[in-house]
Amino acid sequence: MFAISVEFLFGTYRGDPDGTANMGRQQPGEWPPAPSRLFSALVAADGTRDACHVTDGRELCWFERLPAPRVHADARVNHQPLHTRYVVKHASGQGIGAAGRAKWAQKEYVARGAAPVRPGTRVSVRDPRVVYRWEVAPPPAEILASLRRRAARVGYLGAADSPVRLRVGEEPAGRLPAAWEPDENGDIVLGVPQPGDVGVLDRMHDQWRQRGASVARLQFPALHRQTRYRSPGHRGSERSGGEVVAWLRLAEPVAGRRIGVLTGLFKAAVLSLYGRLHGDVPAVLHGHGFDASGYEIARFLGLPDVGHEEATGRVQGLALWLPATADAEVRGKAQVAAFGLRRLVGRGLDVGVVALAGEGISPSPRGASLWPEAWVGPSRRWATAVPAIHERRKSLDIDELGRWCEHAGLPRPVGFREARGPFVVGGVDLAPAEVIRPGRPGLPYSHVEVWFEKVVVGPVVLGSGRQRGFGLCTPLDETIA
Structure with missing residues (x-):
């Protein structure tokens, strides 16, 4: 048994799994948080290769090979769509132009336009704890220690206004919330890491250092892996296959x-x-x-x-x-x-x-x-x-x-x-x-x-x-x- 517990310190969570928040169309919010979010947070906590400070990166290679976990999370959540807001667009060298002056002008900032920010949907939870459980043998002691060091450096999951505290261990303590189970006939999809993701992230970073902003996320479709999950109480479904x-x-x-x-x-x-x-x-x-x-x-x-x-x-x-x-x-x-x-x-x-x-x-x-x-x-x-x-x-x-x-x-x-x-x-x-x-x-x-x-x-x-x-x-x- 291997488990990672996530406690949402504000009792809220905000994430955008597929870009719909940027369009202003995310409804409802993402819940439960996908296992791929946890993996991304662990990667960001101490980097990879030469960027590692407190680990050597081997724990990430072990983690990405794990099967899809069981996700324990409270199903009683409230989804709160957040209003679009406008912030000053700090564009240097050019004004906003005559065509956009009336619609996008900032009254307080002369010759500056406004950019819309669509924060998506915030999920408020009754039980702030989410537990990811894998029915596998515990990792070796040095891998477990490295994962705990990374977990201690994780500040948030999803958006930066979703602060968390992580605990890594063999068995979570206390009574667990309801479980989302991996099921090919499930009713929702969650992102799950897969072998090779660390290498893809490294290649993305190398390409970005060489080519800058011209490197787009969609050029690396190998990172996109979704697994079907069955939510608590779901009666089951039939899939069309494929x-x-x-x-x-x-x-x-x-x-x-x-x-x-x-x-x-x-x-x-x-x-x-x-x-x-x-x-x-x-x-x-x-x-x-x-x-x-x-x-x-x-x-x-x-x-x-x-x-x-x-x-x-x-x-x-x-x-x-x-x-x-x-x-x-x-x-x-x-x-x-x-x-x-x-x-x-x-x-x-x-x-x-x-x-x-x-x-x-x-x-x-x-x-x-x-x-x-x-x-x-x-x-x-x-x-x-x-x-x-x-x-x-x-x-x-x-x-x-x-x-x-x-x-x-x-x-x-x-x-x-x-x-x-x-x-x-x-x-x-x-x-x-x-x-x-x-x-x-x-x-x-x-x-x-x-x-x-x-x-x-x-x-x-x-x-x-x-x-x-x-x-x-x-x-x-x-x-x-």
Whole structure:
């Protein structure tokens, strides 16, 4: 047994796991604090390599190899969204300009503008203690001593206004709060360190020293590893299998009617770059060469703006989904290829592509469709944002829809309704020529709303056009946080 206890000295915690706080859209706050936050705090406490003062860094290599821990934390928390505030922007050499003078001018500071600061959401806890427990053998004495020295130097977790006190030991004292358990069918995701993270951080630091501010966090996707956890009292869920390895955003929105063209260009670009970077493209990406039925292949998804009053249906982002049968090496290489895309050009489209990050995205409801939560759920009720192409030429009933769900790796539904037009605001409404590919037999297509007995974790994609992103669904009932 090995455990680290964290006590929040102010009884509050503030963190921004995915950049949504910078957009003013973080709701609710992050809870419990991800294990990756604890790892980052330990790294910052005494640095790595020559920057170490009271340790030699070996304890970090031991720590990053630990499995996902059990997280004990009080589930009774209050989420307090903090108001956006404006601070003086100390820009040297230039004024704020005529265009921005009225909106951004600081009355007390002549010729200086204001910059918005969006602090996100503060979580207030009843029990200020969080305990991370690993069911592993305790570390050697020298490793344990080094971890304790690092823990003594940690001042805060998450934001700087969340001061903490850490204790490192083999067994936490006292009665523990409820536990968040690692579970592939869990209802939340938390960042977890993985082997090699210390090396990635060192490379990031070296690159920053050489190139300065041009080094961006999104250039090192290997640091981003999320693990599903089951929250206390969660009744369980069904997953669609597989995972999204890359979320991307478009420099400019594309009309929803071009979604088939866009996902086709996305697929071609990923396959081309994968081949140039890594050699032979695996069958799971291109979909050819399978000898039997029942296999799953990659899905190239377009993410339209749907589900809110201002929804336009324009495609704002892209996602690459790979089935669970794809091994870790293929997933990693495909992610590198997807993140390496810069433009998609062809068939009348020319649009820039960047890896999804918090900067540059408007903090309005129209940015919501870019974030994974808009497509992952979990939820019991889903509706197509992009029409689903039928698998056979027959009327759709509950048995036929159950067949679709089985093919997509989903449980059988308990109810549904079907319509020619979308059920959600902004849902993409397409003409036959925008769905049926030239030279292919034309199958019926429609929008559907589906109910499952248990909550289902997405992305949920139904029908025969799954690889091209047709049949992509959005959760309808309130997301379980």
